[in-house]
Amino acid sequence: MQTLAEQKEPPSYNASAEQSIQAVLFDLDGTLVDTAPDLALALNRLREENGLEQLPFEKIRDQVSNGGNALIQLGFNVKVGDPDHPSLRQRLLDLYQEKVAEHSRVFEGLEKLLERLEKQPLPWGIVTNKPRIYTDLLVKALKLHPQVVVCPEDLGVSKPDPAPLLFAARQLAIPPENCLYVGDHARDIEAGVNARMQTLVAGFGYIGLNENPAHWGADFIATSVTELNSWIDRRLDS
Known part of the structure; x- marks a missing residue:
């Protein structure tokens, strides 16, 4: 899997990569927020x-x-x-x-992406395996404004089951193939691929030393927030 610096065109590992991005969904821990x-x-x-x-x-x-x-x-x-x-x-x-949000913060630089999405406007949301009580406390403390938040309690299933992602897409009234799901774990990408969404690995997240995101089947691996923002910006501008 190439990084942004090594590729000029978005990779086409999934057929969905050719679709436009009309919504962005994030995993929470290790992807959107450094918890x-x-x-x-x-x-x-x-x-x-x-x-x-x-x-x-x-x-x-x-x-x-x-x-x-x-x-x-x-x-x-x-x-x-x-x-x-x-x-x-x-x-x-x-x-x-x-102390759910004493030190937790949105990964530096992702605020710019959220601001762009909200200004465009383009809906964005959170699909997480984190229980609702802690998710809601964190979202409120960090003053985030997602259009949809899906937690395990909502459907009784968690990622890698694609159902939470598909539910989020329905809530936003956006076809799954026009959604981008960003995560830092193999189960995130598995869920996104099975939901037929475009997928992006937050390589700056909580990825263990023995894990290899190149084998997860994502459309792109962003090794930094800058790479993540650049890749999404290019897709939104295309």
């Missing part, structure tokens, strides 16, 4: 409560996109099904809710 600082803070507070030393931020960051269960396994070597797992996970979520 890792607050999630790392919550996990390390929980470790301290249990008499453990703090973990390095970068080690926690790599697991943020995998959710609370992965963070509990990382922090305590406790897996789903273990007796201590439910109480640890709930305490983690409680600590996170207390």
